[in-house]
Amino acid sequence: MTFLKRPATESKEKPAAKEEKVVSIEKQTEQPARKAAEKAPHAKPKSSRATPAATPVPKRSEHSREPFSTRLRVNLIRRLKDVSYHRERDGAEPHTIQAITEEALEAWLAKSE
Numbered sequence: 001m002t003f004l005k006r007p008a009t010e011s012k013e014k015p016a017a018k019e020e021k022v023v024s025i026e027k028q029t030e031q032p033a034r035k036a037a038e039k040a041p042h043a044k045p046k047s048s049r050a051t052p053a054a055t056p057v058p059k060r061s062e063h064s065r066e067p068f069s070t071r072l073r074v075n076l077i078r079r080l081k082d083v084s085y086h087r088e089r090d091g092a093e094p095h096t097i098q099a100i101t102e103e104a105l106e107a108w109l110a111k112s113e
Contacts, residue, residue, distance in 0.1 A: 065098075
């Protein structure tokens with residue numbers, strides 16, 4: 001097997017960037033901002049006070065819920081939504097996707113332990 005060598009470049013340094021003119025538009029943007037603040041009397045003035053300390057996060061109970069995301073096959077999602085719809089229509093419990101999923105996972109986890 002034969003390998004070909006790439007030709008070495010003369011310089012590995014990047015060429016110098018072209019100088020660009022920067023025009024300051026501070027004076028142009030200050031006035032419209034002041035005018036907008038004058039036109040909006042309902043706007044809250046900025047406070048010089050420090051932000052209050054963060055409130056402590058409450059302890060979660062066994063029954064509290066938090067977001068949890070996973071990907072499922074499309075056919076499982078369709079079946080789950082279909083069962084949920086029919087159970088709700090028939091007045092059967094559990095009928096929400098949340099309740100059905102929790103019940104199924106609890107049964108699977110109990111069996112797996």
